[in-house]
Amino acid sequence: MAIQFKSQSDIGKSLTRSKMILCEFFEKWHYFSLELAVYNTVWWIGNYCHPLVELQFWAKDRITIYMDKYLNNSILPPHHTPTTSQNTTILNTIRSTLKNKQPREIVDNSNYKIWIFWWQGEKAMPDLVRGCFQQVKSTNDNVILVTQENIRQYSDIPDYIFRRVEQGEISFTHLSDILRVSLLAMHGGLWLDSTCWIPASIPDEVKSLRLISPRTKDQPKMPFWSDSRWCGWCSGTNLVQNPLFVFTRDFFYSFYKTRSRIPFYLFIDYVYDYAYRNIPEVKTMIDTMPENNINRNKLHFLLNEKWNKQEYSKICKNNWVFKLSYLNSATL
Structure with a gap:
């Protein structure tokens, strides 16, 4: 029994990816913020449009700054085990x-x-x-x-x-x-x-x-x-x-x-x-x-x-996964 991998047409890929990026934008806006939704959208555009890879680097850096601030200032609920008795920040x-x-x-x-x-x-x-x-x-x-x-x-x-x-x-x-x-x-x-x-x-x-x-x-x-x-x-x-x-x-x-x-x-x-x-x-x-x-x-x-x-043997040489x-x- 063989496995054959099907290739989606370029138009099909573009439509699928565009729909995904649009859904991601509204989800991140709803659950987090418009700022993060914009950075996330730019990251995906750069990911799929290789000439725009610099945009992806830019978005990654902005997401990192945003998330560092989010984590450093967020109050997290206690761990599910009784190891903490009060709310704490991620740095703590x-x-x-x-x-x-x-x-x-x-x-x-x-x-x-x-x-x-x-x-x-x-x-x-x-x-x-x-x-x-x-x-x-x-x-x-x-x-x-x-x-x-x-x-x-x-x-x-x-x-x-x-x-x-x-x-x-x-x-x-x-x-x-x-x-x-x-x-x-x-x-x-x-x-x-x-x-x-x-x-x-x-x-x-x-x-x-x-x-x-x-x-x-x-x-x-x-x-x-x-x-x-x-x-x-x-x-x-x-x-x-x-x-x-x-x-x-x-x-x-x-x-x-x-x-x-x-x-x-x-x-x-x-x-x-x-x-x-x-x-x-x-x-x-x-x-x-x-x-x-x-x-x-x-x-x-x-x-x-x-x-x-x-x-196959050549590729597997010095590679175990x-x-x-x-x-x-x-x-x-």
């Missing part, structure tokens, strides 16, 4: 995280879990997603599929977030952002998006790193908060209570207690970047993370090409 949350450091357990290779999320379970997976999942299981141990049935077993996500999911206020995409930092903060291990292809066993040296995510060094600046320093679709740690994931988890739990919409698409990358700029330990971990998986996107662009074992996509696919 950071200070508390750093002040109340606890000994961090190091996860050894034999207990290093690989986390994959599909709400409806394996039987409901599209063909490409199921193929990726079966591949990682065939080449690695301790692979855990998190579903609707067991999500509470592995995470401490509060009930009010699940209620928002059930009511359609929080999408499964946004739930996966919350889930990945919850799992990594509690257990360590490696998070893989469901469309990650793992050609072989993940190297032991990867599992021994305090922080790991696909990274490319010495790249031209990009108008994204990750800026080739990490990839949100694949991230891991051998530390339980890694400060990056603890901070992001605690922030998400507080944020979603009063909100059901994110301010912009790459929100989790912004939060990682905020932690990078405000928590020295996080900055050190990201700065010292080795370059890895520089060919991580190459298989995606070959999905409709004729199978070439030699080319690839990002694919099941969007616009059909089974033939």
